[in-house]
Amino acid sequence: MKSITIEGVIHKGESRIALRFPYDSELVSKVRIIPGATWSMTMKCWHLPDDPGMISKIEEVLKEKAMLHFSDAKPEVNSVPGTIVEVDDKKSEEKDSDKKKIEEFRKWMIHMRYSDSTIDTYAVMLGQFFRFIKPKISSEINSDDMVRYVTEYIIPRGLSYTFQNQVISATKLFFTHFYKVKLNVETFKRPRREHKLPNVLSKEEIKSILQAPSNLKHRTMLSIIYACGLRRSELLNLKPGDIDRQRGVLLIRQSKGKKDRITPISDKIIKLLEEYWISYRTVNWLFEGQAKGSRYSEKSLESVLKQSLMKAGIKKPVTLHWLRHSYATHLLESGTDLRFIQELLGHSSSRTTEIYTHVSTKSLQNIKS
Numbered sequence: 001m002k003s004i005t006i007e008g009v010i011h012k013g014e015s016r017i018a019l020r021f022p023y024d025s026e027l028v029s030k031v032r033i034i035p036g037a038t039w040s041m042t043m044k045c046w047h048l049p050d051d052p053g054m055i056s057k058i059e060e061v062l063k064e065k066a067m068l069h070f071s072d073a074k075p076e077v078n079s080v081p082g083t084i085v086e087v088d089d090k091k092s093e094e095k096d097s098d099k100k101k102i103e104e105f106r107k108w109m110i111h112m113r114y115s116d117s118t119i120d121t122y123a124v125m126l127g128q129f130f131r132f133i134k135p136k137i138s139s140e141i142n143s144d145d146m147v148r149y150v151t152e153y154i155i156p157r158g159l160s161y162t163f164q165n166q167v168i169s170a171t172k173l174f175f176t177h178f179y180k181v182k183l184n185v186e187t188f189k190r191p192r193r194e195h196k197l198p199n200v201l202s203k204e205e206i207k208s209i210l211q212a213p214s215n216l217k218h219r220t221m222l223s224i225i226y227a228c229g230l231r232r233s234e235l236l237n238l239k240p241g242d243i244d245r246q247r248g249v250l251l252i253r254q255s256k257g258k259k260d261r262i263t264p265i266s267d268k269i270i271k272l273l274e275e276y277w278i279s280y281r282t283v284n285w286l287f288e289g290q291a292k293g294s295r296y297s298e299k300s301l302e303s304v305l306k307q308s309l310m311k312a313g314i315k316k317p318v319t320l321h322w323l324r325h326s327y328a329t330h331l332l333e334s335g336t337d338l339r340f341i342q343e344l345l346g347h348s349s350s351r352t353t354e355i356y357t358h359v360s361t362k363s364l365q366n367i368k369s
Contacts, residue, residue, distance in 0.1 A: 006055070016050055055159050063317070125170040150164060200325050208312040218308070228250055237253065240282060328345055
């Protein structure tokens with residue numbers, strides 16, 4: 001998936017939100033429709049008014065099109081709390097001792113085997129928080145600073161529950177397990193949890209999507225994601241040896257939470273995999289890219305789904321994770337015990353799996369209106 005970096009800048013005396021990404025005609029067409037979007041020749045980027053709710057508008061327009069990342073390098077807090085201006089990067093690096101602490105924290109997380117995405121996210125989140133509370137340094141932070149960050153920065157910009165939760169997680173980990181400063185991190189209260197229902201497709205829609213690709217590799221990848229309820233990364237990390245044809249199971253190694261699990265595969269999927277194996281004979285990964293031995297890319301997999309949706313005539317904003325949601329819901333509707341579904345999906349908590357009871361139509365159809 002494409003990537004866009006978001007950062008705060010001052011342009012002609014006004015606070016603006018800059019969007020930085022390599023030229024892409026599709027992204028440009030999407031950015032243009034956001035109110036106030038302007039191209040800057042001097043900054044070489046698109047920028048938008050720094051208004052409350054603007055981040056939510058950006059997320060709404062660019063969802064499913066790009067991954068949004070908040071810059072950890074350029075913005076800096078000036079004398080007015082919560083505002084961002086451009087600064088000289090070299091001077092900032094020389095003066096900012098907390099930047100070095102964040103890099104040490106990053107190394108510690110690598111040592112503790114945190115995932116790459118968690119490491120990058122926590123480092124960026126801490127950088128933003130530390131810039132906001134300046135001129136304080138990290139050892140001087142108290143619980144009120146987090147409250148102020150939420151009320152003066154996160155909420156006015158319309159940033160999500162997930163964003164706020166990640167900031168708190170990053171800060172708690174930093175202070176509790178790394179720098180032993182006098183800070184009661186337990187007073188950092190998390191926001192009230194959002195309760196969003198998963199998006200689910202009908203069995204007919206799933207069938208049309210899986211039958212749409214004419215390419216054998218593409219059809220096999222989408223079929224396995226649905227038939228085994230895989231996450232995108234789980235599919236791309238599969239190796240030929242992970243398929244146990246005799247037992248009829250698929251081994252998923254070191255998935256989310258560093259956990260292994262197995263999931264059943266049907267005779268139909270095994271037959272499809274055998275047909276695929278005869279045609280491709282991959283080396284390192286079950287699904288490889290154009291270069292022999294290279295792993296198939298996430299961007300290409302997203303493109304496969306997009307093309308299948310067009311061929312199937314489905315207009316919904318379907319993502320690969322919708323296939324996983326549909327797998328779990330269809331299992332529940334067919335009478336599979338929720339505890340087994342939890343194991344198949346690799347959920348640590350049964351509460352995560354219980355969300356599918358809210359989208360299953362099995363019980364709802366028995367209710368007369």
